[in-house]
Amino acid sequence: MSTRQCLFCLGDSSSSVSVEHIVPESLGNTTLVLPRGFVCDKCNNYFARKVEAPFLNSPAILAMRHLQGVGNKRGRIPGMDVVLDNGMAGRLERRPRSPIPFSL
Ligand SMILES: [Zn+2]
Known part of the structure; x- marks a missing residue:
């Protein structure tokens, strides 16, 4: 199994299970997605809670x-x-x- 590096924190994202939606799913995006391993689960969850949610709920x-x-x-x-x-x-x-x- 190859090691992958999170593009945000540069940590090991080999075991991440989430995919990163380049444009949030809640804006209708179902196709622009980075494959598993490009973003670690911790960063993906952080951006979902701290960046996307406040923006989407404004x-x-x-x-x-x-x-x-x-x-x-x-x-x-x-x-x-x-x-x-x-x-x-x-x-x-x-x-x-x-x-x-x-x-x-
Ligand atoms: Zn990360």
């Missing part, structure tokens, strides 16, 4: 994912909090492949 990105119908790994499209002109707060929900229920 209000602007959640709104973009909602409006574009980009689901997460399980296909769930995030809801979007809205405030109507009359000040009433609400939440828009979508199902995969469903059209936007309003026009802009």
